Amino acid sequence: MTHDTESTPDLTRNQALVFGALSGAEGPLSAYTILDQLRDDGLRAPLQVYRALDKLVEFGLVHRLESLNAFVACNHPAGDAPGESHGTVAFAICEECGGVTEFAEQDVVKRLQGWARTEGFHATSTVIELRGLCESCAPA
Amino acid sequence: MTHDTESTPDLTRNQALVFGALSGAEGPLSAYTILDQLRDDGLRAPLQVYRALDKLVEFGLVHRLESLNAFVACNHPAGDAPGESHGTVAFAICEECGGVTEFAEQDVVKRLQGWARTEGFHATSTVIELRGLCESCAPA
């Protein structure tokens, strides 16, 4: 144990390898793409990657993009305290360059929570993903 | 041609079969579940279902739930003119009973559009899905 008030937990070897692959990537990666990149590091089966991904998502270090069946390293743009990190975030996914922008729109989340409250729906997770073209890739 | 100002287009046989299966279902169905239900009607291959689904989604009669890899018949709760039907809608998916509630929160959409505008992101589609427990299934 590396002592640890409540920050990022120690990663196991496989978790570190998978997180490294995602951190170094320009965009989202599928589990099988990650596996291919890590063959030389000893990973051999999809399950090794999926198990690491499950944990990394649980730790909040990685996000799963539902509309892509792929994963990205978390990159929320600024101040988050160690204890309680982020809540719901949204993603803008460029279909041209593959780039993903993570953002938090508190008003959006509040509105959705409001709807849920009035309907008695108890949300455990929320998916918000925009698909389209980023500024660089959009036609002039 | 059944003349047609700009309402729902005529469906082909396969499209009608698939739409019928989704309309009759209590919750979302996967393409393969639909296929199984339509074997007796002559459907034999996944592609027949996927092609029909593509069209139905294009027509706005069916929605794809990204976080479930499944499909539901559209059921937006009220007034929509024939010409321009709905824009972005959101879904609340109960993980206990499988029920799906479709809803439109215009403020949420506006906020996301606002973010996109300021970032220069040109969204072509938007996914909003809440996962959790519906009122009936939530613990007392």
Next chain:
DNA sequence: TGATGAAATGTTATGTCATAACGTTTGAGG
């Protein structure tokens, strides 16, 4: 009427994403 072209269809094969089930290894704490 009958040529024609776009859309839909039928079929086989394959690609991609994800987990079940089993046994083994690792390592912190008693």
Next chain:
DNA sequence: CCTCAAACGTTATGACATAACATTTCATCA
């Protein structure tokens, strides 16, 4: 040291989706 939970390794299988190619349907129009 023992023990137990967590992580790991491996094989097999399940679930979701599309490529490629041949054929049929049917509204349009010369």
